[in-house]
Amino acid sequence: MQRNRPPSAQTISVLRALAADPAHWRYGYDLATEVHLKSGSLYPILVRLADRGLLETSWEPGVGSRPPRHMYRLTSAGREFVAALGAARAGRTVTHPRSRWIQA
Amino acid sequence: MVQQFTVIMCPLGIAIAMFLRPPQTLLDGPAEDMSARLLRWAAGLLSPQRGEWGQAMLGEHAHIDGRIRRLRFTLDCVIAALLLPPWGRRAAAGVWAMVAVAVGSVALYASVAIRYGLGVGDWVAAAILVVLLAGYLIAASALLRRPGVAIPGLLGGLFIALTWLAFYGFTFYGVIGTIPTMWEKLAMRIAVPLVVGAAGTLWGRDAVVGRRVARLAAISAGLGLYLYGMLAVAVLGAGGPPEGTGLTVGFIVSDRLGNGLVDLLLTTLVTATVGWAGAAAAARLRHGSPAPAQPGPFIPAATPDTRQEA
Numbered sequence: 457m458q459r460n461r462p463p464s465a466q467t468i469s470v471l472r473a474l475a476a477d478p479a480h481w482r483y484g485y486d487l488a489t490e491v492h493l494k495s496g497s498l499y500p501i502l503v504r505l506a507d508r509g510l511l512e513t514s515w516e517p518g519v520g521s522r523p524p525r526h527m528y529r530l531t532s533a534g535r536e537f538v539a540a541l542g543a544a545r546a547g548r549t550v551t552h553p554r555s556r557w558i559q560a
Numbered sequence: 561m562v563q564q565f566t567v568i569m570c571p572l573g574i575a576i577a578m579f580l581r582p583p584q585t586l587l588d589g590p591a592e593d594m595s596a597r598l599l600r601w602a603a604g605l606l607s608p609q610r611g612e613w614g615q616a617m618l619g620e621h622a623h624i625d626g627r628i629r630r631l632r633f634t635l636d637c638v639i640a641a642l643l644l645p646p647w648g649r650r651a652a653a654g655v656w657a658m659v660a661v662a663v664g665s666v667a668l669y670a671s672v673a674i675r676y677g678l679g680v681g682d683w684v685a686a687a688i689l690v691v692l693l694a695g696y697l698i699a700a701s702a703l704l705r706r707p708g709v710a711i712p713g714l715l716g717g718l719f720i721a722l723t724w725l726a727f728y729g730f731t732f733y734g735v736i737g738t739i740p741t742m743w744e745k746l747a748m749r750i751a752v753p754l755v756v757g758a759a760g761t762l763w764g765r766d767a768v769v770g771r772r773v774a775r776l777a778a779i780s781a782g783l784g785l786y787l788y789g790m791l792a793v794a795v796l797g798a799g800g801p802p803e804g805t806g807l808t809v810g811f812i813v814s815d816r817l818g819n820g821l822v823d824l825l826l827t828t829l830v831t832a833t834v835g836w837a838g839a840a841a842a843a844r845l846r847h848g849s850p851a852p853a854q855p856g857p858f859i860p861a862a863t864p865d866t867r868q869e870a
Contacts, residue, residue: 484620485633495617496636503613513612518619525623526616 713776757838774835
């Protein structure tokens with residue numbers, strides 16, 4: 457049974473970083489650097505977001521001897537969630553982010 | 561004598577194991593540094609459902625410039641791999657059971673030390689105990705995540721612990737005062753771990769699984785026997801055999817706590833090494849000479865290689 461917890465501050469910062477340019481694919485290390493998270497914190501967050509359908513992933517083909525690289529961006533559900541998050545923060549809550557988080 | 565022999569054989573066995581490892585794992589060349597190997601090991605700890613994320617970490621690692629940055633990234637990922645759910649019910653139950661045994665042992669040690677007003681040396685030993693137990697728990701957590709290891713490993717540990725306790729007559733007096741004969745020592749320290757290691761290989765139909773089973777069995781048996789020993793010290797204190805030594809109560813209790821700590825270290829090490837040898841021998845008898853491992857292509861979307869050595 458999946459537990460539904462409200463998103464942590466770290467999760468919200470990752471979501472906001474991804475939402476800054478939602479169409480753009482992002483790399484894990486760049487995300488971690490931008491939001492000042494360790495990879496040990498970032499990857500579990502990315503896993504949870506992907507499990508909840510808020511994040512989609514893709515592989516960038518490897519170049520030369522370097523292996524393929526995983527990329528991430530928000531799904532439409534993820535964008536809606538971040539939008540609701542912003543709305544709630546601004547005090548214009550239509551759908552509370554927690555309920556969106558639970559629905560996702 | 562058996563104990564000294566087996567303690568000497570442990571480093572020798574480890575050295576032979578290192579020598580006999582396929583050369584590819586030791587001589588990968590500059591293409592894969594230490595942090596990449598560590599990260600590959602950590603990725604193998606993830607459940608099959610999380611295999612893609614392990615490959616994602618490996619792919620990202622290869623694009624990070626700077627050895628220190630890569631190492632930092634790797635260490636963080638190792639922590640994530642050790643903490644990332646889901647573990648599976650069996651693995652989670654096994655880890656929590658071992659945590660409970662370890663915490664209980666430390667609590668017993670501390671209660672005995674306080675009750676008998678032991679000195680600084682015993683508290684230093686307590687700190688060493690905590691570090692040792694933490695290492696055992698991390699190792700057990702990693703082993704329990706490997707496929708096909710949890711059940712035979714924990715059953716093997718139970719078998720080893722029960723066999724040892726049977727030699728002691730399942731009594732606190734026996735644990736404190738029994739000095740096993742040569743044959744009993746051979747059975748406890750050599751035969752039983754060999755059987756467990758060989759059974760692990762036969763159970764998993766793979767020498768790698770067998771060696772992991774042997775190590776998990778050694779750790780779980782070591783923790784269980786240590787807890788039993790601590791219970792014996794807590795109940796008996798300075799009582800029990802040998803009687804009338806003329807030593808102070810504090811000295812006897814401190815000595816017993818110290819013996820327990822040394823036994824925890826040596827028993828686990830010896831049992832794991834002998835069990836490892838049993839697993840390897842069973843695989844050799846079953847299949848003949850192992851085929852050398854071939855490096856495979858990188859396949860990002862595939863389940864990570866869960867047969868990597870823990």
